[in-house]
Amino acid sequence: MYWSKTLIPTMKETPEGADIPSHILMLRAGLVTQVMAGAYTYLPLGLRTLRKAVEIVRDEMNRAGANELLMSALCPISLYEQTNRVEAFGNVLIKADLQRGNKKIHVVFCPTHEEEVTDIVSRFISSYRQLPIILYQIQTKFRNEERPRFGVLRTSEFLMKDAYSFHTSIESLNETYKKMYGTYCKIFNRCGLPFLAVEAESGPIGGDASHEFMILSANGEDKVIHCEQCGYAANMERAEIGSRSCDYAQKNVQLKEIAEVNTPGAHTVEQVCKVLKAKPSKLIKTLIYVADGNPVAVLIRGDHEANEYKIKRQLNVEKLELATPEIIERVTGAPVGFAGPIRMIEKIPIHADVCVMEIDNAIVGANRSDKHLVNVNSMRDFMPMRIGDFRNAVLGDACPRCSAPLNLRNAIEVGHVFKLGTKYSELLNAKFLDDSESQKTIIMGCYGIGINRIIAGLVESSHDDTGIIWPVNLAPFEVVICPMKVADDAIMQLASELHDELWNSGIDCIVDDRDQRAGVKFKDADLIGFPLRVVIGEKGLAEKKIELKWRWDKETTMLSIENAAEQITNLIKAERVTGERFANINQSNGGFNNNGFNNN
């Protein structure tokens, strides 16, 4: 490929509205361009990287015995009504009415394909002999993103690899789940991503039924908890907290008398702390929920965050919602922001996070408008019905496995594996006859990868001040050839010969044949981040040498022209397999890979 024959609109300036590295660099390097908020076009270089990611995903899925198909994006809305997902998706679901003659056809643009694939399986699979089977596709999904942001990380149209597995037994599901987990590790390793597989919510199957694959990145919207000692890793919803038992009856300081204080208009932790000149860790938040229809109170320390997944699990309820202002007023007798545990136990059950029990002389709402109570002490002044783990883990909490202090990292979710169970097969009537001819419901798993996020995640985790740093396996071109003087026929001929030889030996390269200064070419090469740069200059040519430089190295090396193509080919092919050169620089960036089934 020649630079002058394609479209690579690099930019010097940071584009307006872009504020994280992947967004800025993908625009500046001419990989993508925005069509509207939440929809991007992949320009030639961007599409090359995207297609390389697609091919890695496809290759590993095929090796794992998965069968590729391609489902339609259009789907009758009735299929989503059968699984109650029109409501569940809400505003995310993109719907349209198609006028056909005098009929209107109600359709959705699929945000995911559990419905379509289960419907297919229900029609074509009927015997245990046809199971297990893994079906997958690499296909465009549509989801209305209320707040599209961060470039291609959060959009309304994106490319997803979604796989679905079908089984006669939980054991068979577990086996495929492990295989997919291993496949995902291979995929993200081949892509050079510093990923971490973390435990995620378990869903209907229970146990370790769901893992998210996270790219560690300072700008990630997700937070993950990670124990560097034993390898325990979980997302925020799921992360357990190790031992933090305390002697509830014994406080370390003198317990003072309760007093009511004025806190006019202060109904947030921040406001109360300001008025009372107290630290948030001295406060007890009293959250009123409706759990399966019944109001309950959950007490959380002021500087902690409630974790609704944990609350649901411990209270053993299906549905949990924050109470409406009306309910709060009825239960507490005060407007929102002034609830407290004192005398509430008579009205509704109180559940307290362990850390709440340790606070001495705490501040709580007074259940009266504009009033709080100070010097409140657990066990003396209130006794919860249940004490447990109701909050998100924080930096330094004990690891639930080894008690070492937990680390907290920002991350980008790039993949998810999930044991679905029979949720969809039950509703869409996907059954099989077992070997004794009795009819059973098919058990399912699902496995997703956001392909665009592989690209953006790589850029987030691998760049420097001058631009992107691609591993050879995802680079738009593995090699950039920079002839220093395009008017010099000898230089251009060598560039073109090298180009042809490299392509013939399976190396993709681009010749920067623009009539530009070296500085401009080098800056663009660094910005785009081609792994290997080859410079052909007058001086080198006189000595029959060309200059090589890896994107991540400072030093250059000279190479004899004689067998340059062969040597470059060997370098690139070795790096494709091992990714070692790239991995070396990236380890110093704080990234790390994870190959095992880390929680087993």
Added chain:
Amino acid sequence: MYWSKTLIPTMKETPEGADIPSHILMLRAGLVTQVMAGAYTYLPLGLRTLRKAVEIVRDEMNRAGANELLMSALCPISLYEQTNRVEAFGNVLIKADLQRGNKKIHVVFCPTHEEEVTDIVSRFISSYRQLPIILYQIQTKFRNEERPRFGVLRTSEFLMKDAYSFHTSIESLNETYKKMYGTYCKIFNRCGLPFLAVEAESGPIGGDASHEFMILSANGEDKVIHCEQCGYAANMERAEIGSRSCDYAQKNVQLKEIAEVNTPGAHTVEQVCKVLKAKPSKLIKTLIYVADGNPVAVLIRGDHEANEYKIKRQLNVEKLELATPEIIERVTGAPVGFAGPIRMIEKIPIHADVCVMEIDNAIVGANRSDKHLVNVNSMRDFMPMRIGDFRNAVLGDACPRCSAPLNLRNAIEVGHVFKLGTKYSELLNAKFLDDSESQKTIIMGCYGIGINRIIAGLVESSHDDTGIIWPVNLAPFEVVICPMKVADDAIMQLASELHDELWNSGIDCIVDDRDQRAGVKFKDADLIGFPLRVVIGEKGLAEKKIELKWRWDKETTMLSIENAAEQITNLIKAERVTGERFANINQSNGGFNNNGFNNN
């Protein structure tokens, strides 16, 4: 690949609602399944053929120097308003409102991408130095199909290769147009399609500015005109008709006196013929149009079809529409169906197709309700303002180039190349600075291929009573290996060794490892249409031989087990390049390929 590990739901019966071979066979062979009217899922085998077509298209586009990108399906409706295509597409355009916070975003799902690509070019291309450039994508299009039918041939969601070229001059456009034309010929040849490139409407550029690529097929919805003597080919709108001049003043029979006859309620050609016991060729249809705002009459022989493209061209008008009943009544004084040329000349201009002039003692409308006139003769009773070619060509008309009788064929449109000119670049402000720094509008071409139609078109043109006949280049698997007894370890081991050896040498094959009778396996192999069938049986094994059969041959041949994989590899690789074996059988089916720029 092993049959038991994938999903191939073949069917014995013709599925309900399917009535053309491609639809029936693609469903029966388990290639596709319908999700809703106008939307299909490609099952594993179907997707394999689709992806082979995609790779052929991509490979040839890249060879032609085109640059692949991937534009979003979502597009703000405002871009379509700028080109007035919201109205032009009408009900075909699929629109949706995305709720984002308290804002509604109006989007369309792109039916084609002239708008998006021209917008990109307007932003990133500014100099003649960046031109010419060809951009293309292989992407899913959405169009509301009022009457989805014929399986994947006419759907609301389909895969399209759409390319757009950008130029500084018409000469440069013409050069790229020729290159694309050649590329399309290569693509369809590699796919084994019996195609014909036909002249199509010229559009704003004029001249030979548009060609359609047609697959000849009895079930095609389009009709093409073809001269087998000189190669002239055009679609119905475009096809010219060779000399059919006649001596208007001289009729061959005695001219009778005009008489008015009763034709109560007869306002179609068919009805009038029935009432008057006449042949349609004796009738003159008087069509009232509004041409650029002015009513005109066009006379066409009763058994011919008016061609509005020709009328527009000859009348040199932009807009032509059939007149409303109100206008017809005002102009003729009679309701629709009773218009005639007599005395109309005083009111509006009359234009007549040449063939109308030859009819002696013709039947025309009387411009009175429920009345027609008989024994009307041109020149004696009416004189048109213009005599010309206003109708569609019919079988046997003279070729406009060589006067040989024209042939009429049904066909499926699979590709279209089109010189767009400046229509979109003008409206979307895509300009460039030429070498004298003056600003000019970019000149465009566009080039589309319906990928799904390649597959359906192949099936339409290449099948027999037992199933599909694939060329190796599109076949879901090139080779099917049928072990005759799956309980026999020796047979299964040979099957599996052959499978592995073939895959390792780059041949894709599937082992039918189902515990089924030979008849079932052979029927499915023929139905799906794998090009080469390999049978491993007990008897053969004893003689160290396996049996080969091409899908299109009746005879089988025996092959020594010794170097079977190598020999099969050579056979398949040779067939990939030449397609000769496939072409031979297909020529006898009446198909033929076309390599040249047939109208130049």
